[in-house]
Structure formats: structure tokens, C-alpha cells
Amino acid sequence: MLDTLDMRLLSALQKNAHLTAQELGDVLNLSPSQAGRRRQRLEADGYIEGYVARLDAQKLGLSVQAFIQVQLGTHGPEQAQKFATLISTRAEIVSAWTLTGDADYLLRAYCDDLNALNRLIHEVLLPHAAVSRVQSQIVMDQLKRDAPLPT
Numbered sequence: 001m002l003d004t005l006d007m008r009l010l011s012a013l014q015k016n017a018h019l020t021a022q023e024l025g026d027v028l029n030l031s032p033s034q035a036g037r038r039r040q041r042l043e044a045d046g047y048i049e050g051y052v053a054r055l056d057a058q059k060l061g062l063s064v065q066a067f068i069q070v071q072l073g074t075h076g077p078e079q080a081q082k083f084a085t086l087i088s089t090r091a092e093i094v095s096a097w098t099l100t101g102d103a104d105y106l107l108r109a110y111c112d113d114l115n116a117l118n119r120l121i122h123e124v125l126l127p128h129a130a131v132s133r134v135q136s137q138i139v140m141d142q143l144k145r146d147a148p149l150p151t
Helices: 004-015 021-028 032-044 077-088 114-125
Strands: 064-072 093-098 105-111 131-138
Touching: 004 021, 004 032, 021 032, 064 077, 064 114, 077 093, 077 105, 105 114, 114 131
Parallel strands: none
Antiparallel strands: 064 105, 064 131, 093 105
């Protein structure tokens, strides 16, 4: 069970994962050792899954961001596993969800350019035996960056 100090700690780390135990202690009005132990407990309990650097896609030359809806023609554990394996091997697909509704999957992809997105759709996704339909939406502008989870 999380208390208010845990929630404040999680909120602070989502804003800046580089906070030292001293800085966390200052934010939480705790000693550095207490703040450090709380962070370690939250890591051990799985509330904190890891720490990552947020990169600038444009500066890396990834000028196209797209959401891709995929509908399977055949459903079953084997088809789902084969499709999951396929998307897990593609670096340009940065996240994937299973959905209710018309589409079975929603993929988020970053590509160098439109040709790369076209190749991903027509040479990777559509040829998969279980895929019956692919629909993509190209992101024109991202109004809000991926935000921290509400705490």
C-alpha cells in the first residue's frame, strides 16, 4: 500500500529520475537514507520498472511518427503469438496495444521517412499471414509529450 510520501516520491522521480537520495529527502522532508530506502522498496515492489532517457526523435532523424491499426483475419493463440513475435523484432515499432473494436492492435512507430513507413506496412505487416487490414495515421504534430502517470 502506498502512502502520500510514496506518491510524492514517485511523482518527483517521474519528473526527474536523476534525483539523488539527498534531493529526494529534501522534496519529501526526509533524511537521504529514508528517501533512498523508500525508493529501493518501490523499485523492489515493482512500482518503479526502470529508468530511461527520453530522446528527441527529430534530432535522431526519425521524422515520421505514425499510429498503425492492424486487424487480423484469423484469430487464435498461434496467430497472436506469431504477430507479437513479429512486432517485437521491429525497432521502429516502439509500443503496441491490443484493442477492443474494429482493430485488433494499435502500433506506434517512428520511421526515418514516409518510404520507411511504407516499407514497414507493405513489406512487414501486410505480408504476415494473419493480417487482413492495416490502417495508418501519420502524426502531424504532438501537442502533449508522453506525460508521467497521475500520482
